[in-house]
Amino acid sequence: MIEKLFQQLQQYLIEQGLGTAMAMVVLLGVVILLGFIVDWLTRRVVLHWVQQKVSDSRIEWDDVLWQHRVFQRATHLLPGVLFYWGANVIFSDFPGLQAILSKAAVLYLVIMGALSLSALVNAATALADLRDSANKLPLRSLQQLMKLLVVIAVAVTVLSIVIDQNPAYLLSGLGAFTAILLLVFRDTLLGLVAGVQLAANDMVRRGDWIEMSKYGADGDVIDVGLTTVKVRNWDKTITTIPTYALITDSFKNWRGMQESGGRRIKRALHLDVSSVRFVDQPLLEDLQRIDLLQAYLNDKLQSLGQQPEQLLQQSPVNGRRMTNIGTFRAYLQAYLKAHQNLHDGMTLLVRQLSPTEKGLPIEIYCFSADQRWAEYEAIQADIFDHIFAILPNFDLRPFQAPSGADVAKLALRANESERGA
Numbered sequence: 001m002i003e004k005l006f007q008q009l010q011q012y013l014i015e016q017g018l019g020t021a022m023a024m025v026v027l028l029g030v031v032i033l034l035g036f037i038v039d040w041l042t043r044r045v046v047l048h049w050v051q052q053k054v055s056d057s058r059i060e061w062d063d064v065l066w067q068h069r070v071f072q073r074a075t076h077l078l079p080g081v082l083f084y085w086g087a088n089v090i091f092s093d094f095p096g097l098q099a100i101l102s103k104a105a106v107l108y109l110v111i112m113g114a115l116s117l118s119a120l121v122n123a124a125t126a127l128a129d130l131r132d133s134a135n136k137l138p139l140r141s142l143q144q145l146m147k148l149l150v151v152i153a154v155a156v157t158v159l160s161i162v163i164d165q166n167p168a169y170l171l172s173g174l175g176a177f178t179a180i181l182l183l184v185f186r187d188t189l190l191g192l193v194a195g196v197q198l199a200a201n202d203m204v205r206r207g208d209w210i211e212m213s214k215y216g217a218d219g220d221v222i223d224v225g226l227t228t229v230k231v232r233n234w235d236k237t238i239t240t241i242p243t244y245a246l247i248t249d250s251f252k253n254w255r256g257m258q259e260s261g262g263r264r265i266k267r268a269l270h271l272d273v274s275s276v277r278f279v280d281q282p283l284l285e286d287l288q289r290i291d292l293l294q295a296y297l298n299d300k301l302q303s304l305g306q307q308p309e310q311l312l313q314q315s316p317v318n319g320r321r322m323t324n325i326g327t328f329r330a331y332l333q334a335y336l337k338a339h340q341n342l343h344d345g346m347t348l349l350v351r352q353l354s355p356t357e358k359g360l361p362i363e364i365y366c367f368s369a370d371q372r373w374a375e376y377e378a379i380q381a382d383i384f385d386h387i388f389a390i391l392p393n394f395d396l397r398p399f400q401a402p403s404g405a406d407v408a409k410l411a412l413r414a415n416e417s418e419r420g421a
Contacts, residue, residue, distance in 0.1 A: 035079035042075040065123050073116040080109040103161055110161070114154040121146045145192055145226055191227040191243040198224070204246060204253060212251040215241045262343035262367030265380050269387060270359035271325065272397040279322040283395055287327060290393070292334040296327070325352075328394040329362065332387065336366055341379045343367040359399030 065071060084105035125143040198204055204221060210231060211218045219233035229246060231239045257263055279287065287293055300322055332350040336342060346367040353361035364383065368376045391398060 032083070035082050038082055039076065039079045042078055043072075046075065061123075061127055065120075067123075067126070070116065070119045070123050073112065073119050076112045077109060077116070080105055080112060084109065106161055107158060110154060110157050114150050117150055118147055121150070148188065148226075187227045187242065187244075191225070194244040194247045195224065195226065197247055198243070204229070204251075205255070209254040209258065210251050211254070212239075212241060212245075212249070214249055215239055215245070217241055217251075258371060260346075260367075261371075262346045262369060263371045263376050265342075265364060265366050265368055265376075265383070267380065267384065268353060268361040268363040269384065270356075270361050270399040271391075272399045273355060273360050275395065275397040276323060276325045276360070277395065279324055279327060283324065284322070286393065290331065292338065293327065293331055296330040296334065300327075324394045324396055325360070325362075328391075328396060331390075331394070332362070332364065335386070336364070336383070339383070341369055341382075343369045358401070 084102060088102060121143055204210060204224065206221050206224055208221045209219065210221055212231075217231040217233065217239040219231050219239070221229060222232050222238075223230040225243065227243055229241045229243050231241065233239055284297075288297055304320055304322065329350050329352065333348075336348055336350065337344070342348065343366075347365060348367075349363070349365040351363050351365065353363055355361075364387075368379045370376055370379060388398060
């Protein structure tokens with residue numbers, strides 16, 4: 001019916017003296033005008049109806065499709081279908097014009113279809129982002145790969161339509177350009193392989209805290225893409241790392257610490273070796289007032305009391321005796337076990353390291369129950385504040401290299417001594 005209507009309109013225009021060519025131009029304008037009318041009606045009526053349905057719906061996937069303009073781009077396909085129909089039906093008596101208009105319509109449909117498919121890929125990625133398990137997959141890499149494949153397919157299809165060749169014929173000729181393609185898409189291919197390996201081995205996820213000193217990265221992963229991984233450092237700068245570098249180079253992932261429930265404290269204090277001595281009676285009486293040392297001192301005194309008294313009277317080195325540093329280590333062990341902010345299910349050590357020119361290191365090795373950075377630092381500082389404050393109770397001194405003020409004091413005392421002499 002519509003075809004007969006256009007034929008009658010064509011005949012009427014020719015009878016009015018416009019000529020065949022002018023009649024075709026008018027009919028072409030009518031088809032284009034109808035395409036704009038259909039596009040306007042679709043956007044004003046159909047899309048408005050779809051938007052209302054999406055707003056009223058309780059499901060979330062249709063909202064994501066609307067936000068990423070999947071419906072909006074799909075509506076642009078209708079004018080292309082109308083134009084393609086008009087080119088084949090109305091201009092069937094003019095093969096040359098029909099071929100040109102059909103190609104133009106097909107090109108339009110291919111491009112708009114690619115844009116709609118690209119929007120659909122974006123929407124699918126956004127839907128996957130809403131799931132907690134999405135962090136385990138390289139969604140950005142897959143998204144970019146799918147869009148790249150769409151672009152390549154569109155480019156091949158458009159070229160085949162323009163030169164009027166089968167797409168398979170064009171694809172068969174790509175073998176000669178393989179080396180060039182590998183060079184151009186080197187980072188993309190490496191990133192694709194790296195993304196698959198990262199996902200298969202669960203090496204890094206979005207939200208992980210990673211540290212990669214080679215690239216100056218130390219912070220949270222905010223994006224794992226096809227060619228790059230973005231890390232937001234603690235100073236709020238963004239570091240971009242090639243995806244394949246996470247496979248070829250080493251990096252530290254702190255996810256294990258975050259999942260374990262504890263954060264390690266490993267720090268040593270250096271004691272002045274000259275302050276280490278045996279515990280005498282006055283010091284013992286002071287130490288016995290410390291509640292955390294009661295059990296240790298009772299067991300230790302009972303064990304030491306079994307030694308021959310005669311040998312100890314001859315020389316203190318003839319038997320075992322308590323030292324202030326050994327008692328200090330026992331106190332730290334009891335103090336840390338009783339600390340409410342330390343993880344009681346993880347390793348807890350107070351160990352003595354090899355003496356150095358900086359004194360005798362006593363290392364604290366334990367795990368904070370709070371992993372948050374500020375709280376973790378506060379817990380660690382609180383422990384060592386207490387340790388430094390109680391050193392005089394054990395008659396121990398921390399080691400500290402002499403400063404300029406110390407040297408100045410020594411020089412001043414030396415000058416005073418010379419004057420006094």
